[in-house]
Amino acid sequence: MNDVPLEGDIVTPGGSPSSEDGEFNTLDEPVRETIMRDVKAVGIKFWHVLYPKQSTALLKEWDLWGPLVLCVFMAMVLQGSSEDQILTGDGGPQFAEVFVIFWAGAVVVTLNTKLLGGNISFFQSICVLGYCVFPLTVSLIVCRIILIASQTTVLFIVRFLVVILGFAWSTFASTAFLAESQPPRRKALAVYPIFLFYFVISWLIISHTY
């Protein structure tokens, strides 16, 4: 029962050069570096969405952090405050409602893609759809800023255009990423539910008036 070969086995075989590079050995790095690396990865994916070209970064290294952050942010901004509810009798979309629309919609679109014979995994599709809400989130922020001022027809048209732009951008980006995985003949069938999904979300944004 000698411990020496056991230790030798763990340390030696071919892994030492890579661990010296610090590529795979993340055990003794600071927590800050670990977190920053993940944050950077999420940030790069956001950039890919804003500048959609045929990139596989969203598909290969999928994660659900970005969609979660976007979804929570949108749900928090869109939910009606209790004060508004008392004054106008308007509940507004609640946090849970936006949350459910976001995730249930993404799941339905993904299932549709799978049913049509798409060559993509479940979470890859959820990741792409979630990240591609980013343009709509930007338009939501713009709308919130516009809503600070007193509302006129011109401002409503501006909000409308901003949301339409976000909607088009989201749909275009998600199609750019998901187009590869679809059978070429059925792209229209796969795009339609995506269009509907972003339409409902953008409708929530534009109808959010307080």
Next chain:
Amino acid sequence: MENLKEITLTHCTKQSAVIDLGDVETEEFKVLNESDYESDEVASRKDKGGGGGQSGSPYEAAKQSMTENMTKMMWQAGTQQARKAWSLYGNIDILRPYFDVEPHEVRTRLFQSFIPKPIKDRQKIHKELYGPVMVIFTLIALLLFQMKAAEHKVEEGTLMGTAFGVCFTYWLGAAGLMWFLCFVCNTRISAVQILSLLGYGLSSHCVVILLGTVIHTSHDHIFFYCLWAIIGGLSTLRMVSVVLSRTQGHRQRLILSGVLTTLHLLFLLYLHFAYHQIVEDLSGVFDDKDVVPNPVKDNVHDSLVDNNIMGNSSVIEQDHPDVAHPLLTSSN
């Protein structure tokens, strides 16, 4: 390995059972020796039982272990199959044939759902669910659009869930009812075909609701009734013609067409009026008198300012005793 383990286990239990039997026998024997009642009968029973148990024990053990193994194997196989059937990908594979369509096919079928056909020939119904599912999702989105466009804000969260619930419940419920009636009336149609037929039929609802929302005539429903009669009627005729072409007998045809027409047209009426009626009530309320707290506050504030100028604040207290007090104190 597991089977081996089980066999050894069963052997162990058998041995212990034999030992137990022996123990029982000796105890029984003791009791018998001590007691005077029915000693002969019990002794003979003991001989039979003990002898039979000892001679059949290997056979019994093998039989029992085999039974247990078989049960276990059957159970495992069954569980595995059930799990497979319930897993996501299993379900997807079951549904995949129904989603095998081309875009132009969907387009053609959507268009054809408004065109009635003669009932002489038996008409083909495609076993396809992509179109119906998408039509229903469109209908849900349009219902949300309708609610928002009509500035229908009260309990919106509930209504958003209701839009889902109403559409899917109607689709599945009506299809279930029609399937039962078709079964009773001996119509040659499968459940999937009914789902497909009813789903494509709902495209008329989408068109009517979209037009009714975009071209909104506030208190006049003539436009809606025209759309309801023409577009809804056409799609109803189409569905009825398809069902009738597959049914024999006048009575059965009458029942099926009556139920289908009633369900389809009443659902469209419901979708329109369930939300618009509330909107009208609300707008009526807003027009007639200000009952919402916010305008009341404003009114009170305005009248408060006026009355302060006039130097008479008691009128406000009579009109709005609940609201006026805090405002009075705050303004003072």
